[in-house]
Amino acid sequence: MLRQGGVNSRxxxxxxxxxxxxxxxxxxxxxxTAVLARLLTPSDFGYVAMATxxxxxxxxxxxxGFTNVLIQRRVINRLQCDTVFWATLAVGTTIAVGVFIxxxxxxxxxxxxxVAPLLQVMSLTFVLNSLSAIPTVTMSRLMLFxxxxxxxxxxxxxxxxxxxxxxxxxxxxxxxxxxxxxxxVANVVLKFAVAPHWPRWRFxxxxxxxxxxxxxxxxGNTALYYVSMSLDLLLIGRQLGPTALGYYQNARSxxxxxxxxxxxxxxxxxxxxxxxxxxxxxxxQLLVLRAGRLLAALVxxxxxxxxxxxxxxxxxxxxxxxxxMIPVMSMFGLSAALRAGTAISAPLFYATDRVALAMKYNAIxxxxxxxxxxxxxxxxxxxxxxxxxxxxxxxxxxFVVAFSLIELRWRSVxxxxxxxxxxxxxxxxxxxxxxxxxxxxxxxVLLLGHVAVGAVVYLVGLHLLSRQYxxxxxxxxxxxxxxxx
Numbered sequence: 001m002l003r004q005g006g007v008n009s010r011x012x013x014x015x016x017x018x019x020x021x022x023x024x025x026x027x028x029x030x031x032x033t034a035v036l037a038r039l040l041t042p043s044d045f046g047y048v049a050m051a052t053x054x055x056x057x058x059x060x061x062x063x064x065g066f067t068n069v070l071i072q073r074r075v076i077n078r079l080q081c082d083t084v085f086w087a088t089l090a091v092g093t094t095i096a097v098g099v100f101i102x103x104x105x106x107x108x109x110x111x112x113x114x115v116a117p118l119l120q121v122m123s124l125t126f127v128l129n130s131l132s133a134i135p136t137v138t139m140s141r142l143m144l145f146x147x148x149x150x151x152x153x154x155x156x157x158x159x160x161x162x163x164x165x166x167x168x169x170x171x172x173x174x175x176x177x178x179x180x181x182x183x184x185v186a187n188v189v190l191k192f193a194v195a196p197h198w199p200r201w202r203f204x205x206x207x208x209x210x211x212x213x214x215x216x217x218x219x220g221n222t223a224l225y226y227v228s229m230s231l232d233l234l235l236i237g238r239q240l241g242p243t244a245l246g247y248y249q250n251a252r253s254x255x256x257x258x259x260x261x262x263x264x265x266x267x268x269x270x271x272x273x274x275x276x277x278x279x280x281x282x283x284x285q286l287l288v289l290r291a292g293r294l295l296a297a298l299v300x301x302x303x304x305x306x307x308x309x310x311x312x313x314x315x316x317x318x319x320x321x322x323x324x325m326i327p328v329m330s331m332f333g334l335s336a337a338l339r340a341g342t343a344i345s346a347p348l349f350y351a352t353d354r355v356a357l358a359m360k361y362n363a364i365x366x367x368x369x370x371x372x373x374x375x376x377x378x379x380x381x382x383x384x385x386x387x388x389x390x391x392x393x394x395x396x397x398x399f400v401v402a403f404s405l406i407e408l409r410w411r412s413v414x415x416x417x418x419x420x421x422x423x424x425x426x427x428x429x430x431x432x433x434x435x436x437x438x439x440x441x442x443x444x445v446l447l448l449g450h451v452a453v454g455a456v457v458y459l460v461g462l463h464l465l466s467r468q469y470x471x472x473x474x475x476x477x478x479x480x481x482x483x484x485x
Contacts, residue, residue: 036167040173043241045173045246050112050237051115082203089133092129095126099123100120134195135194136191144195151191155187158183233245248384252328255306255329303338310329311443316444341421345395358398399417431453
């Protein structure tokens with residue numbers, strides 16, 4: 001078991017790598033989006049989004065939570081790793097075959113035959129994903145955050161580079177599929193190079209039976225998240241067509257980057273660290289509070305900033321043919337700020353082994369999201385985006401419950417989320433007022449001006465509301481410098 005000093009050092013080290021990667025990921029995402037949006041059409045993105053609805057659903061069954069069970073356990077052995085490898089590979093292969101067969105019936109779901117060949121090729125990703133399960137567990141348990149960082153960077157370059165090259169070659173929507181497959185192959189090769197696992201021909205059925213409840217809990221939470229995040233895509237694709245879905249999916253994808261590229265990687269750092277501190281409540285609380293403050297201070301203004309600058313972002317990144325995205329992106333920016341700011345809830349539930357409780361709260365949130373989408377669907381894209389944004393308010397409930405698991409109350413919740421949201425609100429108002437000035441400038445110049453002013457307003461506002469955030473940053477900086485010394 002890791003000592004506290006070792007945990008702190010590794011968490012700070014991991015967080016440092018994650019924050020270092022934010023700028024690179026953001027640059028690559030923005031750059032590739034700007035290029036692909038001009039090489040491809042909204043319908044190209046829409047068709048791939050339709051296929052993704054099916055593949056993401058099938059992907060739920062890929063590991064059935066087996067890998068999370070291995071990460072959460074204090075001690076594991078080789079037999080358990082071999083068992084999970086073969087179980088995951090068997091499930092992944094079965095899913096690949098199932099998706100391939102289901103592709104012949106996809107026109108019933110989307111009322112469009114174009115989705116079928118996409119699914120047939122994309123079914124290969126399930127086998128690829130299952131192969132890297134145990135190397136991923138090993139890297140997480142050993143907190144090899146440096147290796148994880150560099151692999152993530154390499155995969156982004158491979159994915160975006162392949163997609164752009166294929167788009168220039170005139171492959172259309174297939175360029176997005178090619179990028180995904182290239183990334184999947186590279187993921188297996190790179191992770192095996194860092195943490196190789198060559199399984200033996202053995203299998204412990206008793207292990208799977210003994211962990212099925214916990215594994216089912218992880219699966220249930222993932223399934224609920226899928227439903228809440230994919231039903232709108234399914235309905236829009238079927239009722240409004242691939243072009244409308246292209247607008248909607250790209251607006252949501254850009255804002256999802258806030259959670260996917262920032263919050264989720266930090267979750268991967270916190271989950272094993274929290275699991276190792278289960279027996280020390282006081283230090284557990286300190287880690288959660290500090291990590292929660294730093295995460296909220298970073299992601300909340302980004303989401304609110306996307307909402308405030310939606311028009312300029314669409315014009316700069318996508319061009320005038322994507323103007324219908326503007327109100328949708330504005331709504332999703334606010335939603336992303338809330339979802340990413342409360343993302344620490346998931347590792348808290350998992351680290352305290354309260355997966356079933358998390359599933360109950362996620363189930364309620366999913367019902368709220370689904371109901372909102374169904375009610376809003378007849379009123380168009382903007383109404384659906386508004387409904388999803390309003391449903392995201394429910395994440396605050398799960399956040400409060402997660403804090404209560406380690407005896408942190410409402411006061412702690414307000415201390416973590418209050419200042420970043422208040423400062424971001426002031427920033428949003430300042431950006432709106434700045435837009436009223438009749439500047440004659442290119443959208444890119446306006447965007448840079450808004451971001452610069454907004455950043456200053458936010459940082460000043462945050463510091464005036466609470467100096468604890470600056471202290472957290474200085475403490476993390478001191479730990480990093482001490483580690484390098």
